[in-house]
Amino acid sequence: SQQGEEDPQALSIQEGENATMNCSYKTSINNLQWYRQNSGRGLVHLILIRSNEREKHSGRLRVTLDTSKKSSSLLITASRAADTASYFCATDAGYGGATNKLIFGTGTLLAVQP
Amino acid sequence: DGGITQSPKYLFRKEGQNVTLSCEQNLNHDAMYWYRQDPGQGLRLIYYSQIVNDFQKGDIAEGYSVSREKKESFPLTVTSAQKNPTAFYLCASSLGLRGTVNQPQHFGDGTRLSIL
Numbered sequence: 621s622q623q624g625e626e627d628p629q630a631l632s633i634q635e636g637e638n639a640t641m642n643c644s645y646k647t648s649i650n651n652l653q654w655y656r657q658n659s660g661r662g663l664v665h666l667i668l669i670r671s672n673e674r675e676k677h678s679g680r681l682r683v684t685l686d687t688s689k690k691s692s693s694l695l696i697t698a699s700r701a702a703d704t705a706s707y708f709c710a711t712d713a714g715y716g717g718a719t720n721k722l723i724f725g726t727g728t729l730l731a732v733q734p
Numbered sequence: 735d736g737g738i739t740q741s742p743k744y745l746f747r748k749e750g751q752n753v754t755l756s757c758e759q760n761l762n763h764d765a766m767y768w769y770r771q772d773p774g775q776g777l778r779l780i781y782y783s784q785i786v787n788d789f790q791k792g793d794i795a796e797g798y799s800v801s802r803e804k805k806e807s808f809p810l811t812v813t814s815a816q817k818n819p820t821a822f823y824l825c826a827s828s829l830g831l832r833g834t835v836n837q838p839q840h841f842g843d844g845t846r847l848s849i850l
Contacts, residue, residue, distance in 0.1 A: 651836040662824055662841030670836055720765055720828050720837050724776040
């Protein structure tokens, strides 16, 4: 079963605007990761946030984690047309970190209009 | 440059035929994974391997088989028992047990399998 549920399923914005995607999960985690997938390509790791962290930044990306609400958000600031892709959250929930397996959510499809 | 190579990019399967998808990595990673992705869906784990000569079933292993004879290679066979094989297949790797519990996975560019 899929652990993460992204919201919204699809998002369309104009270039320069900010994009926010949310992820909810069901069980306790060691870490939560965000990945990007361009159409027809593999996934690319964007950022990892540990369960004891609340916020993390990487360039134009900002990730927050609220373990009490079992949710995370990914903010992309000053979006560009090249940011058009699907974004997935993934957690190691339920595996206790012993296997390094991940459970992926259903993804948010982001379209950035030039 | 280190990375993961999947081949072929497109593959067609005839009725009753087994097909094998290739996955090779030169990242010196111990752990490797196979995922299936259906249109508009997330990834579902088929098989994973933590180390050479060992592998475990994932959530949807029925109709698939794997081998891990070399650290660099983790081929996936889609057997005729898999009745709905049309999907995008992704291979990934990570450091494995030598690393911490917080590991990113590195992905290949996938193989798209269709039924003739």
